[in-house]
Amino acid sequence: MSNHNNTFNAFIALGDFLKNFCGPTPTDSPAAKKLSQSIQLAGHKNGWFTKENVVFALKAWGDLLTNETLSAWLSNYDLTTKSDVKTVAIIMAGNIPLVGFHDFLAVLMTGNKVLIKLSANDNVLISFIANYLISIDKSFQERIELSKGQLKGFDGVIATGSNNTARYFEHYFGKGPNIIRKNKNSVAVLSGNETKEQLNALGEDIFRYYGLGCRSVSKFFVPDGYNFDIFFNAIYNYGSIVNQVKYANNYDYNKAVYLMSEFKLLDNGFLILKQDASYSSPIASLFYEFYTDKESLRLQLERDHEQLQCVVSDSFIKNEVAFGQTQLPSLTDYADGIDTVDFLLKI
Numbered sequence: 001m002s003n004h005n006n007t008f009n010a011f012i013a014l015g016d017f018l019k020n021f022c023g024p025t026p027t028d029s030p031a032a033k034k035l036s037q038s039i040q041l042a043g044h045k046n047g048w049f050t051k052e053n054v055v056f057a058l059k060a061w062g063d064l065l066t067n068e069t070l071s072a073w074l075s076n077y078d079l080t081t082k083s084d085v086k087t088v089a090i091i092m093a094g095n096i097p098l099v100g101f102h103d104f105l106a107v108l109m110t111g112n113k114v115l116i117k118l119s120a121n122d123n124v125l126i127s128f129i130a131n132y133l134i135s136i137d138k139s140f141q142e143r144i145e146l147s148k149g150q151l152k153g154f155d156g157v158i159a160t161g162s163n164n165t166a167r168y169f170e171h172y173f174g175k176g177p178n179i180i181r182k183n184k185n186s187v188a189v190l191s192g193n194e195t196k197e198q199l200n201a202l203g204e205d206i207f208r209y210y211g212l213g214c215r216s217v218s219k220f221f222v223p224d225g226y227n228f229d230i231f232f233n234a235i236y237n238y239g240s241i242v243n244q245v246k247y248a249n250n251y252d253y254n255k256a257v258y259l260m261s262e263f264k265l266l267d268n269g270f271l272i273l274k275q276d277a278s279y280s281s282p283i284a285s286l287f288y289e290f291y292t293d294k295e296s297l298r299l300q301l302e303r304d305h306e307q308l309q310c311v312v313s314d315s316f317i318k319n320e321v322a323f324g325q326t327q328l329p330s331l332t333d334y335a336d337g338i339d340t341v342d343f344l345l346k347i
Contacts, residue, residue, distance in 0.1 A: 003111060003139070004079060004109075004111060006137055006139065007108055007109060007111070007137075008070060008074075008109070010133050010136045010137050010140070011065050011070065011105065011108075011109070011133075012065060012066065012067055012070065013136050014065055014129065014132060014133060014136070015061070015062050015063075015064070015065025015066055016062075016065075017031065017032075017062075017132070018058050018059065018061055018062030018065065019059070019062035019063065020032075021035055021058065021062070022055055022058055022059035022062055031132060031135070034128065035058075035128060035132075038124050038125060038127075038128040039051055039054050039055070039125075041124050042054060042097070042122070042124040042125055045120075045121075045123070045124060046094070046121045046122065047245070047246045048096075048121075048209070048210055048212060048246060049097055049122070050244065053096070053097060053208070053209055053210075054097045054125065056097075056208070056327075057096070057097040057098045057125075058097075058098070060327070060328055061098065061101060064330070064331055069331060070109075070331070073330075073331040073332060074109065074341075076332070076341075077341050077342070077345060078345075079110065079111070079345070081345060082110055082111050082112075082345050085111060085112055085113060086112045086113070086155040086156060086344075086347045087112065087113045087114075087115055087153060087154045087155050088107045088112050088113070088114055088115065088154060088155065088156045088157070088158065088344065088347070089115045089116075089117065089147075089151045089154035089156070089157040089158070089159075090103045090104060090107065090114060090115070090116050090117070090157075090158045090159075091117045091151075091157065091158070091159040091160065091161070091169070092116060092117065092118055092119050092122065092126065092160060093119055093122075093160040093161060094118075094119025094120065094121025094122035094123075095121070095209075095212045095213060095214075096122075096209040096212055096213045097122060097125055097209075098122070098125055098126065098129075099122065099160070099213070100116070100118075100119075100122075100126060100160065101126065101129070102331070102334075102335070102340070103158045103160075103340060104116065104126065104129075106340045106341050106344055107158075107344060108140075108143060108144070109341075110341060110344040110345055112143075112344060112347075113142070113143045113144075113145070114143065114144055114145070115145045115147055115151060115153075115154050116130075116144070116145065116146050116147060117147050117151055118146060126146075127146060130144045130146065155176070155177065155347055156176060156177035156178060156343075156344070156347040157169075157173045157176065157177070157178045157179075157180075158178070158179045158181075158340065158343075159173060159178065159179070159180050159181065160181040160335070161181070161182070162182070162183055163182045163183045166180050166181070166182040177343070177346075177347045179336075179338055179340065179343055181335055181336050181338075182336075183214070183280065183307075184214040184307065184308065184309040184335075184336065185214065185218045185219065185279040185280050185307060185308060185309065186205070186214065186215050186216060186217045186218065186308065186309045186310035186311070186312065186321075186326055187217060187218070187219045187220060187221065187279060187301070187308060187310075187311055187312070188202055188205065188217045188219075188220040188221070188311070188312035188313065188323075189220065189221045189297065189301075189311065189312070189313040189316050189317070190220055190221065190222045190223070190226065190231075190313075191223065191313075191314065191316070192222070192223045192226055192227075194314070194323070196230075196233075196234045198314065198323040198324075199230065199231055199234030199235065199323075200234045200235060200237070200324075201322075201323040201324025201325075202217065202220075202231075202234075202235070202312065202323050202324065203234070203235035203237075203238045204324045204326075204327065205217040205310075205312055205321075205323065205324060205325075205326040205327065206235070206238075206271070206286060207235075207238050207241050208326075208327045209327065210241070210244070210246075210247050210283060211281075211283055211284075212283070213327065214309045214335070215309050215310050215326040215327055215329065216326065216327075217286070217310075217312055217326065218279060218280055218281040218286065218287065219276075219278075219279050219280075219281060219286065219287040219288065219289070220286065220287075220288055221288070221289050221290075221291050221297055222288055222289075222290060222291070223290070223291060223292070224290045224291065224292045225290075226290070228266055228273065232266075232268045235268075235271070236268075238270070238271075239268075239269065239270050241270055242269065242270035242284075247283065247284055250282065250283035250284045251270065251271075251272070251283075251284035254272060254282045254283070254284055254285050255267065255272055255284075258272065258274060258285075270284070271284060271285070271286055272284060272285040272286070273285070273286050273287075273288055274286075274287055274288070275287070275288055275289065275290075276288075276289070277289060279304070279307055279308065294316070298316070298317055301317060302317075309335070309336070310326045312325075312326060
């Protein structure tokens with residue numbers, strides 16, 4: 001139990017540090033300077049990792065790593081049933097900053113050792129956090145391993161990737177305890193009665209992390225005859241996103257491809273709307289589909305739940321996410337709806 005308490009307190013200290021770092025008057029400590037350097041390096045290695053988005057991710061975790069929030073999360077489980085220490089391999093994705101941190105947290109909070117295979121797209125920030133935890137408590141040196149080679153000597157695996165890599169993961173890791181995650185998308189359902197504030201908040205769900213996350217809204221359903229000008233006017237203040245070179249390149253490329261294919265498009269200069277039945281839209285574009293019958297759409301979304309991470313709506317469907325909240329998941333918002341802690345306690 002003391003080991004659990006030490007881990008618990010270390011993550012609270014990490015949360016305090018992150019909150020201070022992201023606050024209006026951060027402490028000018030050696031650790032803060034190191035984190036600033038890490039943010040800069042992460043941006044050099046991955047052009048999608050702008051300082052704004054990295055700090056957003058750090059602040060979100062700083063707000064979650066509190067005594068109250070961690071206690072409420074862990075109170076759902078009986079951690080005393082876990083007597084032996086297992087080594088859990090985590091194969092992390094790198095699409096958005098710190099996307100693998102929840103798995104990292106869950107493994108350590110359940111008393112296990114973590115063996116991490118970092119994505120080349122996000123190998124700076126998790127490394128900083130691992131070293132920061134070790135600086136708080138040296139026992140983490142024995143419990144955190146960042147692997148650069150082939151993963152060996154683990155008791156369970158959590159792997160996140162695309163549908164293609166999932167087949168590879170299932171081949172290599174399918175025989176032992178595992179969580180293997182595939183592509184997911186998030187959608188929104190509009191009634192046509194949304195306020196300007198709700199639609200503006202939807203812009204956060206669409207544009208945060210440039211739409212690269214599984215919790216990023218990539219499609220929305222709108223009632224037949226919907227006036228898209230209302231939506232475009234509400235998200236006007238996100239227009240500066242097109243000043244990001246990688247986003248702008250994707251916007252130009254996808255628009256050219258669509259126009260050459262003679263697709264009918266709606267466009268406001270930084271976001272392309274295309275009518276499409278698919279859930280997965282390219283960067284800088286948002287698919288839409290009209291609906292006439294709410295119950296039919298509700299049944300469709302329930303039928304396709306394995307393809308969907310979040311449904312943003314207002315009093316439309318069970319477990320919906322409020323406008324503007326997809327990129328602020330709670331500790332119990334498990335990816336793919338699979339309870340990671342429960343999995344870890346049963347290995």
